[in-house]
Amino acid sequence: KATVSVLNCASPRLRVRVWTRRGWTREAMDTVRHDINCLQDSRIDIRWKALNRVRNNFDATEEDDVKALYAAEVVKPLLRMLDDKRDRHREHATMLVKDLVKHMQYECMEWILPVVVARLAGQPVEEQAEPVKLELMELIIECLNVFPHDIFRRGFLDYFASIIRNCAKDADPDMKLAVCRGVTALTGACRENTKAVAMDLAKALKPNLRVKQWKVRKATTLAFGQLVCHGAVDIIYDFRDEVNEINTTRSILKALCCDRSESVRQAALNVIADWTMEINERQDMHRHFVPLVCLAMTDEIESVRMKGVEILKGLGDFYEMDNEDNRVDLDKRRITLKDIKWYADEVYPEMAMSVKSGLPGTTDFDQRPPLGIRMAVAECCRTYIPPLLSDIIALEWNIPNSLVNRRMVGLRILIVTCWLIESNALQYMQSILDALYKVLRDDDPVVKNEAFFCLELLGKFHTPDNYIPLVLTQRDGGAMGVEEKENIDDVERREICRRNMTIFSTTANTTKINILIAFKYLLIGTPQLTESQAYMITQAITGPEVVDAEAPQQLLALLDLIEVFQDLLLKYKLVEPYTDIEKELEDGAEEAAQSKHPFDFYLFFTLMDIQACVDVDVLKKSRQVLATLSTLLTGTPDALYMKHFLRAIRDVNSVPLPVLTNLLHYGGRMLAKYTVNIIKVFLSHLHQCRYDVDAREQLRCMDLLVEFVLDVKKNKVVIPMEQIEQIIVLIIVPNGKWHAGGAAHLFRKVALSLLSGLLVQNLVPVKLFVPDVDEGTTWEEKEAARKILEEGVNLLTSVVDTWKNTLDADDPELRAIVVKTSFYVMSLPLQIPESQDCVKELMQRMDDSNDIVRIETALAFKQIFAAYAALPDKVRESFTEDKARGWVATLLLHMDDANQEVKEAVCEALQEVKAHFKDVVVELATKVREKHMTTRYIDKVLSFDTML
Numbered sequence: 001k002a003t004v005s006v007l008n009c010a011s012p013r014l015r016v017r018v019w020t021r022r023g024w025t026r027e028a029m030d031t032v033r034h035d036i037n038c039l040q041d042s043r044i045d046i047r048w049k050a051l052n053r054v055r056n057n058f059d060a061t062e063e064d065d066v067k068a069l070y071a072a073e074v075v076k077p078l079l080r081m082l083d084d085k086r087d088r089h090r091e092h093a094t095m096l097v098k099d100l101v102k103h104m105q106y107e108c109m110e111w112i113l114p115v116v117v118a119r120l121a122g123q124p125v126e127e128q129a130e131p132v133k134l135e136l137m138e139l140i141i142e143c144l145n146v147f148p149h150d151i152f153r154r155g156f157l158d159y160f161a162s163i164i165r166n167c168a169k170d171a172d173p174d175m176k177l178a179v180c181r182g183v184t185a186l187t188g189a190c191r192e193n194t195k196a197v198a199m200d201l202a203k204a205l206k207p208n209l210r211v212k213q214w215k216v217r218k219a220t221t222l223a224f225g226q227l228v229c230h231g232a233v234d235i236i237y238d239f240r241d242e243v244n245e246i247n248t249t250r251s252i253l254k255a256l257c258c259d260r261s262e263s264v265r266q267a268a269l270n271v272i273a274d275w276t277m278e279i280n281e282r283q284d285m286h287r288h289f290v291p292l293v294c295l296a297m298t299d300e301i302e303s304v305r306m307k308g309v310e311i312l313k314g315l316g317d318f319y320e321m322d323n324e325d326n327r328v329d330l331d332k333r334r335i336t337l338k339d340i341k342w343y344a345d346e347v348y349p350e351m352a353m354s355v356k357s358g359l360p361g362t363t364d365f366d367q368r369p370p371l372g373i374r375m376a377v378a379e380c381c382r383t384y385i386p387p388l389l390s391d392i393i394a395l396e397w398n399i400p401n402s403l404v405n406r407r408m409v410g411l412r413i414l415i416v417t418c419w420l421i422e423s424n425a426l427q428y429m430q431s432i433l434d435a436l437y438k439v440l441r442d443d444d445p446v447v448k449n450e451a452f453f454c455l456e457l458l459g460k461f462h463t464p465d466n467y468i469p470l471v472l473t474q475r476d477g478g479a480m481g482v483e484e485k486e487n488i489d490d491v492e493r494r495e496i497c498r499r500n501m502t503i504f505s506t507t508a509n510t511t512k513i514n515i516l517i518a519f520k521y522l523l524i525g526t527p528q529l530t531e532s533q534a535y536m537i538t539q540a541i542t543g544p545e546v547v548d549a550e551a552p553q554q555l556l557a558l559l560d561l562i563e564v565f566q567d568l569l570l571k572y573k574l575v576e577p578y579t580d581i582e583k584e585l586e587d588g589a590e591e592a593a594q595s596k597h598p599f600d601f602y603l604f605f606t607l608m609d610i611q612a613c614v615d616v617d618v619l620k621k622s623r624q625v626l627a628t629l630s631t632l633l634t635g636t637p638d639a640l641y642m643k644h645f646l647r648a649i650r651d652v653n654s655v656p657l658p659v660l661t662n663l664l665h666y667g668g669r670m671l672a673k674y675t676v677n678i679i680k681v682f683l684s685h686l687h688q689c690r691y692d693v694d695a696r697e698q699l700r701c702m703d704l705l706v707e708f709v710l711d712v713k714k715n716k717v718v719i720p721m722e723q724i725e726q727i728i729v730l731i732i733v734p735n736g737k738w739h740a741g742g743a744a745h746l747f748r749k750v751a752l753s754l755l756s757g758l759l760v761q762n763l764v765p766v767k768l769f770v771p772d773v774d775e776g777t778t779w780e781e782k783e784a785a786r787k788i789l790e791e792g793v794n795l796l797t798s799v800v801d802t803w804k805n806t807l808d809a810d811d812p813e814l815r816a817i818v819v820k821t822s823f824y825v826m827s828l829p830l831q832i833p834e835s836q837d838c839v840k841e842l843m844q845r846m847d848d849s850n851d852i853v854r855i856e857t858a859l860a861f862k863q864i865f866a867a868y869a870a871l872p873d874k875v876r877e878s879f880t881e882d883k884a885r886g887w888v889a890t891l892l893l894h895m896d897d898a899n900q901e902v903k904e905a906v907c908e909a910l911q912e913v914k915a916h917f918k919d920v921v922v923e924l925a926t927k928v929r930e931k932h933m934t935t936r937y938i939d940k941v942l943s944f945d946t947m948l
Contacts, residue, residue, distance in 0.1 A: 459525025
């Protein structure tokens with residue numbers, strides 16, 4: 001009271017009396033007055049010395065009441081010194097006032113606050129010296145700590161708010177830290193009364209959350225959190241008005257939870273804990289900040305992870321309390337989480353993961369989180385999952401002051417969320433998969449690995465029934481079964497696909513590849529697999545949309561998926577290994593072909609069909625997977641081909657060429673057993689060849705038939721005569737004729753190669769052209785026999801005409817192929833005119849422009865006369881001496897050819913001719929001997945001993 005009276009008294013004498021009663025001498029009082037006067041002196045050194053004396057006198061005083069009296073005397077002169085031109089004077093004056101405040105009453109703020117406001121809260125700021133500004137801010141903080149109960153009650157709140165709001169804009173990090181301490185002190189002093197200025201202060205502090213100094217970010221985060229708890233909740237909803245999402249509060253806080261500094265992340269979690277569990281609006285905070293808590297559970301620092309776990313436990317406890325129903329009437333009481341805990345089955349899958357995540361917190365996934373946490377997260381995740389998925393596929397990756405990018409952060413949150421909500425993720429499955437499809441082949445291997453981990457985690461809590469329909473073409477009644485799929489024709493299948501378009505049927509190849517990769521990891525994580533689910537998966541991975549020979553990368557992804565699927569089939573015993581494969585091959589092949597197709601057959605058939613792709617990696621991978629499947633089921637890499645041989649070619653109209661190729665290559669003894677079926681497949685493919693479309697597949701099929709024909713003796717195959725006739729009529733004759741175009745020429749060449757193979761392998765029996773028929777006695781029987789014989793003659797004529805018409809083809813390779821078969825053509829049951837005509841056409845090839853053709857022609861004559869006795873009677877009769885003279889003359893002419901190989905081939909041919917027409921050869925050779933450039937070959941022919 002005495003201090004107050006002195007401060008309010010205008011009479012110096014009264015003040016002197018009060019001082020005297022307090023023990024002060026007149027000399028001391030004179031000294032104080034002298035120091036006060038010196039503080040206003042125009043000389044710098046005098047003011048500095050006076051300031052130091054005031055400090056020394058104040059520090060030397062021990063009694064608190066005397067210090068209060070002394071402070072009341074010097075405070076106003078010291079405040080006036082804040083206008084001093086010297087920075088050092090203002091700084092020390094501020095420091096002294098800060099020490100004086102502790103010994104004064106709240107009335108001193110009536111003088112201090114206006115002065116500080118004038119120095120710090122103006123625009124522009126009056127005080128320019130950073131040390132002085134910092135000391136002024138410390139003075140404000142001291143006032144808040146000394147007079148906490150008088151700030152709001154005495155009407156000083158606006159002073160402090162204006163100072164803090166303006167100082168928050170200062171660029172000095174120390175000033176920003178001081179501002180944070182001021183905010184903390186202000187909220188601690190005024191508590192709920194801070195609400196009037198909390199929003200403005202929060203807006204002022206918000207930019208400081210993104211500064212470079214981690215200490216400032218930490219302090220600002222804590223201060224900002226206090227402001228929100230004390231009335232600035234609306235700033236969290238600034239995303240409603242903010243155009244740029246990155247400037248919103250929740251976006252900034254997300255960046256703080258990803259901060260490179262552990263302390264900042266810890267501070268952000270402390271703030272989130274207060275917002276989600278302490279304020280009245282806590283339930284509305286969950287949808288904004290639960291994902292950040294999930295992010296903290298994968299932090300590298302254990303203390304941060306433990307804080308995230310602690311927050312989630314608190315949220316779970318609150319959720320259980322908020323949803324309690326303690327009504328006594330059991331009929332009206334609803335089912336609560338407590339009831340679920342007590343009575344529901346505890347079903348949790350085995351959490352052993354094949355993909356190892358690099359996130360620290362994922363090692364705890366083998367322990368199921370409490371029900372309250374699961375339900376709390378499941379309730380709020382519907383609002384944050386869509387923007388979370390946008391972050392996963394974002395193009396702008398960087399997060400300020402963070403060592404991780406947005407994609408990685410999004411994946412970390414998504415992984416923890418999927419673990420917490422378990423099967424509740426089904427309602428977001430389509431959106432989650434759409435996002436993960438876009439990062440499965442990311443350039444960053446860490447991002448890819450976490451995406452794989454997330455997919456496997458989703459598979460742990462969902463069955464194939466849940467995710468297969470998202471991409472599988474379905475009818476109105478549900479997924480199409482395998483048996484139904486076999487019974488629909490192509491028109492119906494196209495119509496079904498048109499009516500039921502899916503992401504797989506409408507997307508690009510890159511996305512299809514990612515879908516197959518996603519399926520693979522979903523299947524790896526699946527906890528169970530039923531027969532109906534296996535049907536759905538089989539339908540999905542064996543459809544024409546998936547098995548695309550023009551997309552090698554897609555096929556490689558499909559092969560990886562099939563590897564996983566076949567392991568699952570064995571694991572869940574949907575496919576059983578064959579115990580006695582040899583016995584089954586002997587006894588049950590026909591019965592098995594008529595039974596329902598097993599899963600291993602569909603995989604086997606698809607793996608062979610995939611080999612239509614020409615990519616080397618695809619071929620190598622498909623053969624490897626096929627060998628693995630066969631080994632698992634039969635114990636050998638090739639036995640599965642024989643096991644499913646008949647089943648694979650049962651439908652002759654729908655056997656793909658790669659399947660047929662593999663079956664012929666690995667079929668073994670099944671080739672001889674099912675030759676009829678094999679030829680039917682060839683006839684189905686080749687009975688009508690079109691040259692105006694892409695005929696590469698039919699051309700490869702015809703090549704394959706040629707190979708099959710050439711290997712009949714090796715494989716002990718016997719082709720029935722009826723099918724030989726069909727091959728000649730349907731394949732050789734139509735394609736052996738000349739047609740315009742390059743494609744037709746290739747077909748003609750292969751058709752003649754096929755004819756050559758049939759003839760060389762002696763697969764064309766004489767009965768085919770001269771059938772054994774009983775003429776009978778009646779006119780009808782005779783007419784039927786005549787037609788049969790006429791058909792045989794016509795077939796022979798077609799074969800011979802095809803051969804003769806090709807002798808003058810433009811392609812020398814084709815002419816050489818035809819010439820090589822001359823002996824076998826002459827071995828057919830030809831009539832005399834036909835035989836002579838064939839030899840005439842063959843002899844004309846000696847004038848061919850190609851040396852190889854001429855050599856082969858000479859060798860053909862050698863072969864014909866070497867096996868002269870084996871030729872049909874009619875053919876031998878056609879070889880008259882007159883005809884032989886012409887042939888020998890022609891051969892002698894070409895024995896003087898410039899090509900040495902032609903000479904030798906003709907010489908060998910004449911030696912064989914001499915064995916049957918010796919006189920003709922000797923006579924004509926003797927005549928032309930002197931005309932040849934060399935007589936060596938003539939002499940060789942003349943000296944040839946038939947007996948040798």
